[in-house]
Amino acid sequence: MGRYVIRRLLQMIPVFIGATFLIFVMVYALGDPVAALFGDKAPDPATAARIREDLGLDKPLWQQYLHYMGNIFRGDFGTAFNGQKVTELMASAFPVTMKLTFVAIVIEIIVGIALGVVSGLKRGRPLDTSLLVLTLIVISVPTFVSGYLLQLLFGLKLGWVRPTVSSDAPLNELILPGIVLALVSLAYVTRLTRTSIGENARADYVRTAVAKGLPRRRVITKHLLRNSLIPVVTFIGADIGALMGGAIVTERIFNIHGVGYQLYNGILRGNTPTVVGFVTILVLVFLVANLLVDLLYAVLDPRIRYA
């Protein structure tokens, strides 16, 4: 197990470097952060050159990258162009997005797995078919559409919740945004669980458990569910990273000042330190989440052993 973890960690290094370098190149080489700083006005050449020098933008790209990464490992993510430390922005943004992702994942797990189990056990019945059609519809509705429709319905027409989230983002205000963020993944979790349960329900060990006279509830929770959840766990683990990066739309609709909000503003204004810093963290979250998922396999399925 230990050796497996070390090997995986070593494999993560080139992927981490590659992904961060790619983002670095895309932000720097494709855009011009100094021009972005001046907005629509053309910058005075001398001033622009001065800013370039101050920010180290006159050096070759790979030197800038090495310099930047060196700083990151000392905990210095640089300063956003407005003078605010990127780490300060992160300290205010990440907790909010983590809360939002947490709400979304919890909804996904509870509702998604419950619907999937019901659907999988009733395979082919009207309930299963209607759930299947429903998930297809939910997957088709882009987040920005479902976001506005639910905001319009619950926030403005019915007035059950505040249409936008206040700045300290308490958990109860994040429920509606959490549902919006979770919706598409929720439908996928339902479908995955359904397929998995449907396949395993015919397995020999389930028949044995039933033949032993175990109560139905115990067969489902202890035998069927544990074996069927493996693909679902993979999906949810990979989804954590995707949800944190994909919260841009949800955060924009509900005016939540999280990672997506900072990134969106950073990208629009060509604010390189913010963008590269936030994406670096997101890539790390994604890679670590995937590793944890693989390790969870061994817990869920004792047949899997890592050497």
Next chain:
Amino acid sequence: MPDKTAEKVTTATGEPIPAAAVATDAGPAPAKARSLWSDAWHDLRRQPLFIISSVLILLLLVIAIWPGLFTSASPRQADLAKHYLQKPQWGHFFSPEWLGYDGQGRSIYARVIYGARASITVGVGVTLCVTVLGTFIGMIAGYFGGWIDSILSRVTDVFLGIPFLLGALVVLNTFEKRSVWVVILALAFLGWTQIARVARGAVITIKQADYVMAAKALGASTTRILFRHILPNALAPIIVVATIALGGYIAAEATLSFLGIGLTEPTISWGGDVSAGREQLRNAPFTLIVPSVMVSVTVLSFLMFGDAVRNALDPKLR
């Protein structure tokens, strides 16, 4: 079930399939061996999902190609006297005022009709680019193996490590004017990884098949083996992933346009119209709802189509 069909199905999905899953035909066994494709077509024609989605997609394609057939109004003609407070006239089917007017007094009905072209071009264009690029990379990685595979797989991991929406935002933000082609290239640049993985997996299974060994023994060139023997047999899982992804790309384009980093004027796009409509969410929600419904219905049609194709080509999932 004749041998040839069974073998085809087995290799195409990558794993052996129990005979029961293959023999789903209710009718008597066909006299002639059917290929995977004619078998799939035979299935597809009976699926309600396929029929409904094909009709919708055909309609959308006609709208995209000849929008003038559906409305005489111009999507760009703005008449401020008719701005968003002009509510939809639900009885006036297919007339310019049917779905109301937007904030600048343009007919919403005409705009959603003319918006179809951009969305569908992006969806189809990205899918084609991604399929060609991903299949090529995956095939090379899977067939040659060794260090080539290691490098290509790591590159795939790198691209997978970047969240799709974020990468697209960064790339597209560097263009001032974003036409349909710019959006297609940007999304294809970031989106090929999924197909590459599927193609690699399929090729690794297929390259051990007897008929590939036979072709090699007969002295066939690598190109011939790859394109005549391996590609046709690896195509089924690739097509399944590609058709399902198509709907996703349409949704991605709409999302990017909604964020203001997708298609720009003068291209008419549903995402952009939703974004414009959100200013008047309280007073004139229809300016936002109409293009939203169009995006959703379009994505749904392509997803249903993809689902139907998968059911037909991948009998294991039934």
